[in-house]
Amino acid sequence: MLDRILSAQHTIEQACEEVGREITIMEVCGTHTVSIFRSGIRSILPASLKLLSGPGCPVCVTDQGYIDAVLELAQRDDCIIATYGDMIRVPGQAGSLETCGSKANVQVVLSSTDALQLAREHPDKTVVFVAVGFETTAPATAVAVKEAAAEGIENFCILGGHKLVLPAMRALLGGMNDRVDAFLCPGHVSVIIGSGAFAEIVTDYGRPCVVAGFEPVQIIESLADICRQLADGKAELKSMYGAVVTEKGNTAAQTIIAECFEPADGYWRGLGKIDKSTLVLREPYRHFDAFARFGLEDRPGEPIPGCRCGEVLCGLIEPRQCALFGEGCTPEKPIGPCMVSSEGTCAAWYKYGRRS
Amino acid sequence: MCLAIPARIVELEADKAMVDAMGNRFKAKTTLLPDAKLGDVVLVHAGFAISLVDEEEAKKTWELFAEIENFEKTQNKLSG
Numbered sequence: 001m002l003d004r005i006l007s008a009q010h011t012i013e014q015a016c017e018e019v020g021r022e023i024t025i026m027e028v029c030g031t032h033t034v035s036i037f038r039s040g041i042r043s044i045l046p047a048s049l050k051l052l053s054g055p056g057c058p059v060c061v062t063d064q065g066y067i068d069a070v071l072e073l074a075q076r077d078d079c080i081i082a083t084y085g086d087m088i089r090v091p092g093q094a095g096s097l098e099t100c101g102s103k104a105n106v107q108v109v110l111s112s113t114d115a116l117q118l119a120r121e122h123p124d125k126t127v128v129f130v131a132v133g134f135e136t137t138a139p140a141t142a143v144a145v146k147e148a149a150a151e152g153i154e155n156f157c158i159l160g161g162h163k164l165v166l167p168a169m170r171a172l173l174g175g176m177n178d179r180v181d182a183f184l185c186p187g188h189v190s191v192i193i194g195s196g197a198f199a200e201i202v203t204d205y206g207r208p209c210v211v212a213g214f215e216p217v218q219i220i221e222s223l224a225d226i227c228r229q230l231a232d233g234k235a236e237l238k239s240m241y242g243a244v245v246t247e248k249g250n251t252a253a254q255t256i257i258a259e260c261f262e263p264a265d266g267y268w269r270g271l272g273k274i275d276k277s278t279l280v281l282r283e284p285y286r287h288f289d290a291f292a293r294f295g296l297e298d299r300p301g302e303p304i305p306g307c308r309c310g311e312v313l314c315g316l317i318e319p320r321q322c323a324l325f326g327e328g329c330t331p332e333k334p335i336g337p338c339m340v341s342s343e344g345t346c347a348a349w350y351k352y353g354r355r356s
Numbered sequence: 357m358c359l360a361i362p363a364r365i366v367e368l369e370a371d372k373a374m375v376d377a378m379g380n381r382f383k384a385k386t387t388l389l390p391d392a393k394l395g396d397v398v399l400v401h402a403g404f405a406i407s408l409v410d411e412e413e414a415k416k417t418w419e420l421f422a423e424i425e426n427f428e429k430t431q432n433k434l435s436g
Contacts, residue, residue, distance in 0.1 A: 031359065084402070111403025113385060133402070136360075140402045143387050188360050191399065191407045215416060243413035244399060250406055253388045 030343025064301025194249025
């Protein structure tokens with residue numbers, strides 16, 4: 001193991017020297033963010049190699065307007081909010097699910113089908129599933145929606161907020177942050193969409209894309225591959241996570257996503273409105289849409305005063321450049337979502353001691 | 357939310373599976389992995405098996421989880 005790490009480190013050093021300027025590699029996956037920090041990979045990289053965390057944490061990229069819509073529904077006596085645990089502490093205009101909903105109204109679930117089960121158990125309430133996450137969680141939501149439709153469970157709906165990773169990468173390269181030289185592509189999203197999906201980033205923008213697993217050695221070898229490509233003036237798509245990811249991905253999951261959802265323009269924290277970047281329910285499943293059922297509008301929210309999560313998500317600043325970081329915004333008392341989620345960039349910086 | 361765990365299918369009925377990861381048993385659905393069989397090691401994410409994982413890869417992840425758990429315990433001990 002150590003020889004692989006040392007060899008990758010050597011490749012990186014040599015390639016960076018050949019490139020002769022700062023190299024910026026962005027990962028777009030919360031688990032990569034945490035793994036990079038936890039393993040201390042940064043400490044053995046040359047100063048000219050900069051690793052940025054992009055819009056890869058699902059909780060973090062969810063727009064404030066969506067959070068406020070969830071909080072509005074949590075106030076209703078006729079609703080139960082079923083959510084993945086990560087969303088509980090995200091602050092909105094009126095507190096968070098943890099503080100604002102009456103406890104009986106908010107239920108943490110581990111799976112979309114647990115939310116559907118709640119609907120079966122509480123026929124007098126409408127269960128609203130907080131459907132956030134990238135392509136990894138979208139098929140799970142689709143399964144629950146299809147089951148609800150098949151069983152005629154009308155007191156179940158979803159507040160659709162699923163995001164697609166490729167439109168966000170395109171938005172970054174298209175202007176938000178075109179300094180990014182290459183991407184370390186997300187492992188679990190790739191399980192669903194297939195490593196081949198990133199070919200368009202390589203072709204259209206000439207940026208190397210390498211799909212990586214989560215072990216430190218896989219990550220550093222992927223970084224070495226990217227650096228080598230940049231030094232050789234190449235831009236290729238590779239997968240270093242072949243044990244789990246295939247080129248075509250999980251076709252059953254892709255089929256069920258396409259059956260239930262269609263891409264629509266959507267709002268992202270920090271990145272604004274991105275074309276065809278959010279999944280909305282299509283016919284015959286539209287009546288499971290909580291926005292329509294409760295007459296809510298999916299609109300951009302008011303930014304949190306002083307919070308620079310948006311810029312952090314675009315890789316424009318590091319967390320420590322935000323005045324709130326560690327001074328009022330901490331994992332115990334978070335102000336912005338990047339400090340709430342354990343996969344958030346600010347939380348990772350805080351926990352793994354990059355504060356100085 | 358992104359966390360996915362490799363686990364072995366130890367019971368399977370239609371698309372409802374019981375899986376085992378490092379001795380912890382929990383339910384998972386195989387709807388998104390229709391070809392999954394009893395005994396397969398699968399990657400479980402948000403209650404769903406999303407891909408097959410080879411045995412070697414799963415072992416590495418399990419070891420990593422065990423290591424992290426130990427590390428976090430040590431950290432807590434030192435700080436607490």
